[in-house]
Amino acid sequence: MGILCQCCNQANATVHLTDIQAGGEPVERHYCEACAAQEGITMKPHEPINTMIEKFVKMVPAMRDAAQLTCPNCGISFGEFRAQGLLGCPEDYTEFGELLMPLIRRAHDDCDVHRGKRPGQTNDVGKLRVQIRSLERQLEDAIAEEAFEDAARLRDQLNTLRSSYDASKQNDASEDGA
Amino acid sequence: MSVDDLTGHVGEWLRGTGPMSDIVISSRIRLARNIVGYPFLSRASGDEKREIYRALADALASAGFGSNSFFVDIENISDVDRQILVERHLISRQHAEGEGSRGVSVSLNETHALMINEEDHLRMQVLKSGLQLETLWNDINIIDDRLASEIEFAFDERLGYLTACPTNVGTGLRVSVMLHLPALKITGEIEKVMRAAKDLKLAVRGLFGEGTDAIGDFYQVSNQVTLGVSEEEIIDMFSGQIIPQIVEYERAAREALSDQRSVQLDDKVWRAYGILENARAMASEETMFFLSHLRMGVSMGRFNQLDIGTINELFLQIQPAHLQKRNGGKLSGEQRSVARANYLRQRLGHNN
Ligand SMILES: [Zn+2]
Ligand SMILES: [Zn+2]
Numbered sequence: 001m002g003i004l005c006q007c008c009n010q011a012n013a014t015v016h017l018t019d020i021q022a023g024g025e026p027v028e029r030h031y032c033e034a035c036a037a038q039e040g041i042t043m044k045p046h047e048p049i050n051t052m053i054e055k056f057v058k059m060v061p062a063m064r065d066a067a068q069l070t071c072p073n074c075g076i077s078f079g080e081f082r083a084q085g086l087l088g089c090p091e092d093y094t095e096f097g098e099l100l101m102p103l104i105r106r107a108h109d110d111c112d113v114h115r116g117k118r119p120g121q122t123n124d125v126g127k128l129r130v131q132i133r134s135l136e137r138q139l140e141d142a143i144a145e146e147a148f149e150d151a152a153r154l155r156d157q158l159n160t161l162r163s164s165y166d167a168s169k170q171n172d173a174s175e176d177g178a
Numbered sequence: 179m180s181v182d183d184l185t186g187h188v189g190e191w192l193r194g195t196g197p198m199s200d201i202v203i204s205s206r207i208r209l210a211r212n213i214v215g216y217p218f219l220s221r222a223s224g225d226e227k228r229e230i231y232r233a234l235a236d237a238l239a240s241a242g243f244g245s246n247s248f249f250v251d252i253e254n255i256s257d258v259d260r261q262i263l264v265e266r267h268l269i270s271r272q273h274a275e276g277e278g279s280r281g282v283s284v285s286l287n288e289t290h291a292l293m294i295n296e297e298d299h300l301r302m303q304v305l306k307s308g309l310q311l312e313t314l315w316n317d318i319n320i321i322d323d324r325l326a327s328e329i330e331f332a333f334d335e336r337l338g339y340l341t342a343c344p345t346n347v348g349t350g351l352r353v354s355v356m357l358h359l360p361a362l363k364i365t366g367e368i369e370k371v372m373r374a375a376k377d378l379k380l381a382v383r384g385l386f387g388e389g390t391d392a393i394g395d396f397y398q399v400s401n402q403v404t405l406g407v408s409e410e411e412i413i414d415m416f417s418g419q420i421i422p423q424i425v426e427y428e429r430a431a432r433e434a435l436s437d438q439r440s441v442q443l444d445d446k447v448w449r450a451y452g453i454l455e456n457a458r459a460m461a462s463e464e465t466m467f468f469l470s471h472l473r474m475g476v477s478m479g480r481f482n483q484l485d486i487g488t489i490n491e492l493f494l495q496i497q498p499a500h501l502q503k504r505n506g507g508k509l510s511g512e513q514r515s516v517a518r519a520n521y522l523r524q525r526l527g528h529n530n
Binding site for chain 1: 212214215216217218220221297319322323326327330331332333334335336337338339340342343344345347348349351379383384402403404405406407408409411463
């Protein structure tokens, strides 16, 4: 009983999907567990965006050359993003902005401006974390390049930021306790 | 409160009580958020994941999510317990199978589940039975605000909430409504519904548990566009147009079946009942298949020995991890089939 897996035609299909393809008809697909995992259906939820990215890259020549572009904050390259479908850090939206926007419009029905809610409050602790992270990265680079004067300067800046980071965390904590 | 305490009963979302619950099993809203100052998870080290985990767990505690909730450290529970949470729709499969520090805060009635370190740092989800999207939006909006006063989320003036995958950027909001559409399946009109959904840029997919015939007649409809529309607009579209329309199609198909093919219809329902209350070994797929027919009979008023809530509960209790939890140990596929049939016979009120 049951339907055979459309991939291997041997095992019973136990994973059944009905997908609406962009610009296509609804398609029913049937896979066995093994093929489903291999096809990325049960394990990798990012297949659609990967496919979308690959198609897009073929269409836009500038994007082919952009694979090397790297985010200074988290170190991800645009090529790595393309391969995994996931960005490395929030800064990537700025770093890869030009390259990402066409993709974003494609995924969101030609829209590229947020119209929903916005966070009511912000705190300084988060902003300090960002600055500390970015300095840590610059410091690592400076040490790797043996630019020791730069490294010393960066280390001083880091220490200052870290102490105000600790101080503001403690402030927050004491406010909670009050 | 622990995972063990969950398995004996069902979460609110399966009670079969909300509006349109003859056809709408459940509604869910999810918000994706990331905290400022950390990379997304694919670039986060083990230490950073631990820091994110701690920061969010602290934020949840100081926002008051300790009192009527319980917290589960997903990294350090058994596979079966993880699977229990997946079967109860409290965490995603991806979250269960992930790596490193991760957790979930679950309310006692299982209407909210806040996942830490899934694809984004925080994925909040609220779920209820029937079509209740406005209530859910109200609930999750408050949860989001309470957390935002404890911790800063990555937000961009132009692009909104920044998410690991650009397909979620903007509102980070995903509405998912789970529908039971057996009559549209029988009449072959389900294709029409799918096409209409496609025109509205929606994703429709069959649901599956362990090797379940998705077509156990359950379909999940979700939005794909998260940028350029407000949360309220997305929700209005679902509760004002899309879902009522699909429900109306399903009801019309049910009416047509009762008018023109009532004997065949009752035959399907009673056969399903006959097998479920008598079989000695039941695979997961066939159980879903027959439970679907039985559910159709109950919700159409053609079968009165059971209520919708009970059938919904059976769908959950026959899942592999729930069977194994009740059994108190691991079961092979064959043993599960026997345990499943035993459970069904016992629940359907016969000791034959
Ligand atoms: Zn196969
Ligand atoms: Zn980055």
